[in-house]
Amino acid sequence: MAESLAIGIDLxxxxxxxxxxxxxxxxxxxxxxxxxxxxxxxxxRQMTVLIARVAPEGRExxxxxxxxxxxxxxxxxxxxxxxxxxxWDGLPLRGILxxxxxxxxxxxxxxxxxxxxxxxxxxxxxxxxxxxxxxxxGIGGGVVLDGRLLHGRRGMAGHVGHLPLAVDGPAxxxxxxxxxxxxxxxxxxxxxxxxxVRGQPESxxxxxxxxxxxxxxxxxxxxxxxxxxxxxxxxEARWLGLGFVGLLHLYSxxxxxxxxxxxEAFDLLETEIHATIRSRAMAAFRDVPVMKAGxxxxxxxxxxxxxxxxxxxxxxx
Amino acid sequence: MAESLAIGIDLxxxxxxxxxxxxxxxxxxxxxxxxxxxxxxxxxRQMTVLIARVAPEGRExxxxxxxxxxxxxxxxxxxxxxxxxxxWDGLPLRGILxxxxxxxxxxxxxxxxxxxxxxxxxxxxxxxxxxxxxxxxGIGGGVVLDGRLLHGRRGMAGHVGHLPLAVDGPAxxxxxxxxxxxxxxxxxxxxxxxxxVRGQPESxxxxxxxxxxxxxxxxxxxxxxxxxxxxxxxxEARWLGLGFVGLLHLYSxxxxxxxxxxxEAFDLLETEIHATIRSRAMAAFRDVPVMKAGxxxxxxxxxxxxxxxxxxxxxxx
Numbered sequence: 311m312a313e314s315l316a317i318g319i320d321l322x323x324x325x326x327x328x329x330x331x332x333x334x335x336x337x338x339x340x341x342x343x344x345x346x347x348x349x350x351x352x353x354x355r356q357m358t359v360l361i362a363r364v365a366p367e368g369r370e371x372x373x374x375x376x377x378x379x380x381x382x383x384x385x386x387x388x389x390x391x392x393x394x395x396x397x398w399d400g401l402p403l404r405g406i407l408x409x410x411x412x413x414x415x416x417x418x419x420x421x422x423x424x425x426x427x428x429x430x431x432x433x434x435x436x437x438x439x440x441x442x443x444x445x446x447x448g449i450g451g452g453v454v455l456d457g458r459l460l461h462g463r464r465g466m467a468g469h470v471g472h473l474p475l476a477v478d479g480p481a482x483x484x485x486x487x488x489x490x491x492x493x494x495x496x497x498x499x500x501x502x503x504x505x506x507v508r509g510q511p512e513s514x515x516x517x518x519x520x521x522x523x524x525x526x527x528x529x530x531x532x533x534x535x536x537x538x539x540x541x542x543x544x545x546e547a548r549w550l551g552l553g554f555v556g557l558l559h560l561y562s563x564x565x566x567x568x569x570x571x572x573x574e575a576f577d578l579l580e581t582e583i584h585a586t587i588r589s590r591a592m593a594a595f596r597d598v599p600v601m602k603a604g605x606x607x608x609x610x611x612x613x614x615x616x617x618x619x620x621x622x623x624x625x626x627x
Numbered sequence: 628m629a630e631s632l633a634i635g636i637d638l639x640x641x642x643x644x645x646x647x648x649x650x651x652x653x654x655x656x657x658x659x660x661x662x663x664x665x666x667x668x669x670x671x672r673q674m675t676v677l678i679a680r681v682a683p684e685g686r687e688x689x690x691x692x693x694x695x696x697x698x699x700x701x702x703x704x705x706x707x708x709x710x711x712x713x714x715w716d717g718l719p720l721r722g723i724l725x726x727x728x729x730x731x732x733x734x735x736x737x738x739x740x741x742x743x744x745x746x747x748x749x750x751x752x753x754x755x756x757x758x759x760x761x762x763x764x765g766i767g768g769g770v771v772l773d774g775r776l777l778h779g780r781r782g783m784a785g786h787v788g789h790l791p792l793a794v795d796g797p798a799x800x801x802x803x804x805x806x807x808x809x810x811x812x813x814x815x816x817x818x819x820x821x822x823x824v825r826g827q828p829e830s831x832x833x834x835x836x837x838x839x840x841x842x843x844x845x846x847x848x849x850x851x852x853x854x855x856x857x858x859x860x861x862x863e864a865r866w867l868g869l870g871f872v873g874l875l876h877l878y879s880x881x882x883x884x885x886x887x888x889x890x891e892a893f894d895l896l897e898t899e900i901h902a903t904i905r906s907r908a909m910a911a912f913r914d915v916p917v918m919k920a921g922x923x924x925x926x927x928x929x930x931x932x933x934x935x936x937x938x939x940x941x942x943x944x
Contacts, residue, residue, distance in 0.1 A: 381909070381911040391911070438780075439779050439780045439784075455779050455784060456775065456777065456778050456779065461772070461773050462756050462773065462880060463879045463880060463881045463915070464911065465879075466879040466912070467756075467772060467878055467879040468877065468879075469879070469909065470877060472873075473873055473876065473877060474872055474873045474876075475791055475792070475794060476795075477793050477869055484909045485909075486907045486909075552794055555791055555803070556789075556790050556873070557877075559786040559790065560785065560790060561777075561877075562779030562781065562782075562784040562786070563780060564780045591803070592786065592789055592801045592802075592803075593698075593708070594698040594707055594708070594781065594783060
């Protein structure tokens with residue numbers, strides 16, 4: 311039997327992506343650079359164009375799931391504030407898109423949608439408790455506990471990037487110091503590399519513009535065996551492990567699923583991540599595995615589409 | 628209509644308490660010093676004696692709820708490890724007590740049971756999302772989200788005292804450095820007082836044996852206007868606020884309910900707690916209130932009894 315079809319939309323600050331989704335598979339996809347300067351109306355037009363591009367012929371689409379950076383209120387389907395999309399505050403995105411398309415629409419935080427995607431169709435299939443953490447420019451995530459997606463007040467549970475890890479640590483984009491995101495995101499890894507490369511002419515990282523170094527460069531150099539890059543990834547893995555210890559103690563998942571750009575280096579990070587968990591977590595939490603996400607960059611798209619098909623998890627609660 | 632009756636048991640390292648509970652009210656209570664040296668069999672006998680003492684005449688008791696320090700596995704009703712009660716590891720406490728009493732028994736972590744008690748009958752009535760935090764010798768807690776008690780793997784969600792707040796901070800009882808508990812518990816406040824009082828002869832705290840100072844002494848001196856004690860409570864409130872910021876970001880509750888011995892000084896702490904939350908939390912979380920627990924030292928007893936009456940929240944999940 312064919313599964314039901316839904317359309318997933320991933321609204322990002324740089325790209326809007328849409329896909330026709332069946333289970334864990336993308337049947338069609340389309341994307342455009344986000345017309346952030348055009349404001350909500352321009353981006354809403356982009357969304358309807360992308361939806362038309364991926365819509366199937368002769369088969370019914372049951373709903374649309376949108377995932378977006380937060381904070382947003384998934385209960386009312388309203389954007390609260392997206393730093394990369396000025397002018398959207400208070401926009402009832404769910405209602406507008408439902409009216410324009412005539413389809414049921416779900417709006418969910420991108421981390422929560424990705425957690426749902428990994429749970430239903432990715433690395434977390436079959437688990438009852440999992441934490442999904444995406445590590446890229448920032449750190450976000452979502453949580454499934456006791457067989458249900460966690461939402462909390464205004465659907466804002468699972469802001470895992472803003473776990474305070476070092477109260478006197480570096481400033482986070484959110485304004486507070488020492489958040490997990492400020493210490494362990496891809497941006498933090500890039501910043502650590504730019505600082506560490508000074509006076510290290512023997513490192514492959516020194517060959518490039520030191521001010522332009524990114525997490526991606528560190529991973530590439532580490533794959534070539536560069537000692538400095540490997541040391542930086544060791545520190546990165548330690549920060550990740552420390553944050554994951556906090557998540558284990560607070561949520562008690564059966565697994566932590568790691569996605570985002572930095573997860574591309576998961577094979578280089580996992581040993582030190584697990585060593586940090588074994589040395590820092592309470593005994594009963596030490597054997598919980600950290601796993602690489604199974605859906606790559608599509609966890610959110612697939613999760614949003616899956617949410618559109620699942621009335622019990624999406625929508626008002 | 629009379630509510631159903633249940634018996635709550637609070638198993639602690641120093642005391643075993645039992646109460647006959649109707650809604651949020653204790654109709655009868657009994658307690659004994661825990662016979663820890665006698666091992667599980669001696670304490671099980673204490674429990675059955677206490678149960679007989681509080682059992683009503685002529686009215687039916689529907690079940691027994693036990694709360695205990697963890698980690699324990701509330702799914703199987705088994706004690707995993709109680710640091711203050713050696714020899715209990717792996718004990719199937721729920722099954723044993725059910726067999727001996729002929730009543731349905733629920734076993735729950737004390738922090739989770741107290742969260743349930745405060746939600747159903749205390750400060751959290753009517754909320755859908757709350758975090759309960761008990762601040763005494765250690766820091767424990769429990770979480771209600773989306774109208775349900777969080778359990779997680781092995782029922783171990785909500786170990787809020789082991790939120791890592793300062794990765795290079797003081798050692799926690801759990802072995803890791805810088806846990807919330809190591810920085811903000813009553814024990815940490817007492818230790819801070821013992822350190823701060825040196826060379827402060829003008830403080831009321833100096834009048835006593837400086838090595839015997841406790842959190843209770845600090846609160847008493849602060850109530851008498853002692854400047855050092857007030858400063859120590861200011862720092863305590865700041866650590867509490869920093870930990871609560873982490874809990875807000877991770878769980879997104881509508882309120883944090885604070886219980887435990889240190890909550891007796893809630894009136895002296897709340898201004899600085901809220902100021903810390905306003906300065907450190909992300910904007911969308913800043914207006915979430917911290918409230919004092921409504922059931923005092925009975926949150927766990929009342930919650931355990933309430934769980935015994937609520938099949939959907941206790942027992943196997």
